[in-house]
Amino acid sequence: MAETSLPHLLVVDSVATGSNELDSLLTELDGQPGIDLYLARQRLIGRGPNLLAEGSQAELAESANILTRRGWRCWVLPNALPRLVPTRLRSLNIEPDMLTFFTAGDEIVLERGMAVVAVLADLSGSIVGKHLKHLMAQKVYNGIDKAQPISDEDLQQAILRAKPVLDLYLLKDGSVSSAVRVLPGRFDPKGLGESMSLSATINLQRILERVQEYASTCTLALDFGLANLPGCRVEKATDGGPWEQQNLASLSRYGWLVTGLAVAGSIRPIPNSMENPTVVPGLGNVAYVGELLDEIREEMPPLAEPAPPAATAAPLPAPPPRPRKGGLSKPQLLSICGTAAGTAIFLALDNNAFAQAVLHYGIRPGLLPAALSAAFLWGGFHFLRLKRRVENTPTSKTRSLAMGLVEIHGQTRRKYALVSPMSQLPCAYYRLRKYRKDRNNRWKLTSCKESDHVPFYLEDDTGRVIIDPQRATVRPRSRQQGFGGQQSLLMDKPSHIDRDEKWIEETIAEGTRLYILGQAKENTQRRPPLRQRVIESLRELKKDPAALKRYDRNGDGQICEQExxxxRRLVEEQLLHQSLQEKGRSLPQQDRVIITRPQQRSLPFIIAETASEAHLVRSYSLYTLPLFGGAVLTVVWTVVMLVEYLRPT
Structure with a gap:
């Protein structure tokens, strides 16, 4: 069969780019054969070669031309099975002008100056989880815009510490002449001579170093399991079945494709403005999508495309401590009142005299139906007012906010390094409810915690503004459920799972699009009083023996009352000096306006994760209709009971 008649693959080298440029590229790719815009958005930004589309060579040619014109490196390759599978190394011999690899029946010679494609891979698949943890930690402390992927050096060391395997593809006259597979501990290392080690992994590393020394160009590929290529899925031991044999077959497929990319070269050299330093030509070093992003997509809502990473990524500060509140929280008060009311009704209805009194004086005259009607009417008008408020409030931009009630749309950006307590994911807001089964095997709410004390940014195309979520009606869409002791994403081992306890966690992930209706006002810089700051500084000073030693004038190892x-005097002077210096310092532009709950209680404060304002209006309409319908029914019930009660007997 001719190569041109085979199904072909359009493989793209993922790079980092701005969302505006990506949107215009996707607009141009819309309608091209085999292009799925959702998958294309995810795979154009990331690490490694990623499959963008499948089809005939003629169908993919136009998409390839669009990509190269826009500056992406891409390849159109036939989707053919590997014609050469690496054979296992038994021993080797090192000579000044060649390396000889002895396999089951052949001798494979690597002469000085030959080109080699080396694939160093982890056969266990643990690199996927390690890279996921690395990305999560980067997003937690640096933010989603500044998250840096694991470096090639760290990735190589992580592979060598796992279950490594090394495939070598020797190139001659622009094609693969032979291939060798090196499995640690399964070859005779005596041929390494003085560089031989007792460690099987180090011996494998020594072979790689020798190959890099002898080869004119050695392309080292490290992204097996991370790149999204057909037939290259990595199985894990927990999946069951012959996972090791399947991974070896996937590795042969991956090595053949990567070798094809190295041999084919890019359709067009990548521009200097988009060039990324990397070991392997054609493998990006910015972020990684592949199967890892597919796993994340199952657990999290789609995020906005990240902006180009800044040159210096300053870590986000720790979230502020939760303020201490006197008395009981609102959920605790509702729980106590509900329990007390339920107990009272149960005890009261158990009394026949009281039950007859309620029936005679409450239901027969229509008092209870009238109360229900009033409650339904209040709820209906409440959501109707919200609906009209959302419809009638014009949408503003963050740069042109007027003080007062405003409506804005944008993407969340964390101001602090906030993570959700159970799933351990970076987020702008979380709400965690914990339940436990009671004696009747029903779930009962035991605690409710939320990050309403942690502000975050809302960003649009004109700037940022601070959102203070305290006392807001927050409507997240991302919801996760688990049981007590269940394993989280960043934990290595799960503890004992308690089936009598469960948690429900709602989060607003960083980069999520939000609708916010609240009051914009000037952000006055609030700082604790000087006395409180002095007490906190002295408390920290007591915890630092090295700092205390500076005040030990007599050198007896103890701080007397005079010292x-x-x-204390020096700390007060230092804090007072800092206060005077910061007094005239203005806040950054993005911190000068804050959106909070309106002082007027009748005005709403809504933070909703919604696709558009129309979805929010429609949801309020769905609430309003059944409430007004219930009000009509209870009014009819009230009139009927009242007429029956007043009818003379």
Missing amino acids: WSEA
Whole structure:
């Protein structure tokens, strides 16, 4: 069969780019054969070669031309099975001008100056999880815009510490002449001579170093399991079945494709403005999608495309401590009142005299139906007012916010390094409810925690503004459920799972699009009083023996009362000096306006994760109709009961 008649693959080298450029590219790719815009958005930004589309060579040619014109490196390759599978190395011999690999029946010679494609891979698939944890940690502390992927050096060391395997493809006259597979501990290392080690992994690494020394060009591929290529899925031991044999077959497929990319070269050299330093030509080093992003997509809502990473990624500060509140929280008060009311009704209805009194004075005259009607009417008008408020409030941009009630749309950006407590994912807001089964095997709410004390940014195309979520009606869409002791994403081993306890976690992930209706006002910089800051500084000073030693004037190893008074005076002077310096310092532009709950209680404060304002309006309409319908029915019930009650007997 001719190669041109085979199904072909359009493989793209993922790079980092701005969302505006990506949107215009996707607009141009829309309608091209085999292009799925959702998958294309995910695979154009990331690490490694990623499959963009499948089809005939003629169908993919136009898409390839669009990509190269836009600056992406891409390849159109036939979707053919590997014609050469690497054979296992038994021993080797090192000579000044060649390396000889002895396999089951052949001798494979690597002469000095030959080109080699080396694939170093982890056969266990644990690199996927390690890279996921690395990305999560980067997003937690640096933010989604500044998350840096694992470096090639760290990735190589992680592979060598796992279950490594090395495939070598020797190139001659622009094609693969032979291939060798090196499995640690399954070859005779005596041919390494003085560089031989007792460690099987180090011996494998020594072979790679020798190959890199002898080859004119050695392309080292490290992204097996991370790149999204057909037939290259990595199985894990927990999946069951012959996972090791399947991974070896996938590795042969991956090596053949990567070798084809290295031999074919890019359709067009990548521009200098988009060039990324990497070991393997054609393998990006910015972020990684592949199967890892497919796993994340199952657990999290689609995020907005990240902006280009900044040159210096300053870590986000820790979230502020939760303020102490006197008394019981609102959920605790509702729980106590509900329990008390339920108990009282149960005890009261158990009394026949009281039950007859309720029936006679409450239901027969229509008092209870009238109360229900009033409650339905209040609820209906409440959601109707919200619906009209959302419809009638014009949408503003963050740069042109007017003080007062405003409506804005944008993407969340964390101001602090906030993570959700159970799933351990970076987020702008979380709400965690914990339940436990009671004696009747029903779930009962035991606690409710939320990050309403942690502000975050809302960003649109004109700037950012601070959102203070305290006392807001927050409507997240991302919801996860688990049981007590269940394993989280960043935990290595799960503890004992308690089936009598469960948690439901709602989060707003960083990059999520939000609708916000609240009051914009000037952000006044609030700082604790000087006395409180002095007490906190002295408390920290007591915890630092090295800092305390500076105030030990007599050198006896203890701080006397006079020395402590001197330390207190110096701390007060230092804090007072800092206050005077910061007094005239203005806030950054993005921190000068804050959106909070309106002082007027009748005005709403809504934070909703919704696709558009129309979805929010429609949801309020769905609430309004049944409430008004219930009000009509209860009014009819009230009139009927009242007429029956007033009818003379």
